[in-house]
Amino acid sequence: VTHDAPTPLGMTVWCETELVEVDGRRLVFDVAAYDAKGKIGGGRHERFIIQNEKFQAKANKKAEQ
Template identity: 60%
Template sequence: MINVGIIGEAKDTVNENNIAKTLRSGELNVYATPSMVALMEEAAYKSVQSELEDGKGSVGTVMNVKHLSSTPIGMEVTAKSELVEVDRRRLVFKVEAFDERGKIGEGIHERFIIDNEDFQKKTDNK
């Protein structure tokens, strides 16, 4: 049973692979918004994965975030998630990201619990 209040965390270091210039989300050598979003999603999905039945997983369906501040190459970024709502298979998380100087992002992320095998088969048959 998944309950409100589960906390998650994921970390990343800004490098040539996760900057805006590399990911085509801008021209600067700063932590890319898509990288921040992926880190937030990682914190959320990993926080609940061990609570799910074998063969179950979760997929992201909504990500509504603000990227508040830029982060340079070399700095560590930490994403945090908190499960704030459970509605049957729908999970809602408050997500935030921080670099070594403070908060760089915040928002809401939704995931749905799925059967991994069924979901993969459905996708493969598109």
């Protein structure tokens, strides 16, 4: 992630995201943030598709310890 420019207090900021790669359960996104004067930052974000039931079971087990 880069922080390329400051934004004045009160100025609107928005983000744009594009899914650029799918590799099995792995998803890669390019992200960019803008204000009224132009791009203020950006980067690449990686996520994985999970099995919710399996994830919840692990979380519940951890909570019980």
